[in-house]
Amino acid sequence: MYNYPPPPPPGYPPYGYPPQGPKKRLWWPWVLAVSVVLVGALVLVFFNLYNRDNWERAHHKRTLTYQVEGTANALSINYTVPDGSDGEDRNPTLPWSKDVTKFGRNVLIARVWATSFESGATLTCRILSDGKKVTEQTSSGTVASVNCVADTGNKLQIGMPETRG
Secondary structure, eight states: OOOOOOOOOTTSOOTTOOOOOOOOOOSHHHHHHHHHHHHHHHHHHHHHHHHHHHHHHHHSOOEEEEEEEESOSSEEEEEEOTTSOEEEEESOOSSEEEEEEOOOTTOOEEEEEEEEOSTTEEEEEEEEETTEEEEEEEEEESSEEEEEEEEOSOOOOSSOOOOOO
16 A cells, blocks of 8 residues: 555645645724824814914903093993903993903903983993904983993804813
């Protein structure tokens, strides 16, 4: 008889076949990983730019100056304070002025209004932003009432994180 080696056990290739090369590496996990890293970097850049814009706006010391002048002696002046609520001065001497800086981030508009029930009185209100006139109104008559409104420079933010600072 011939001296041949016994057949291989079940599940193994027969003798004499060339050895198989290394298994092919999968490339799609690498593409997926690189894509996730790129998307994460873009998200970080977006939020960094968003927060920088908010930070710069929050730390810009914009000053609004409320002014009321006229001939009225008995009057009431109401105005927006930095937290967004209303302040009031009753029977102030005219001309009246108040500087307000650093409004809260959700305060979008600032206003000053004055009312006098003195017959023939004249009232003028004015809002200045960093020294430049933004709005001015004048009223006279039996009931003199003026209302001036200005933008605080804040943008509406719903559900966004607080700014750094």
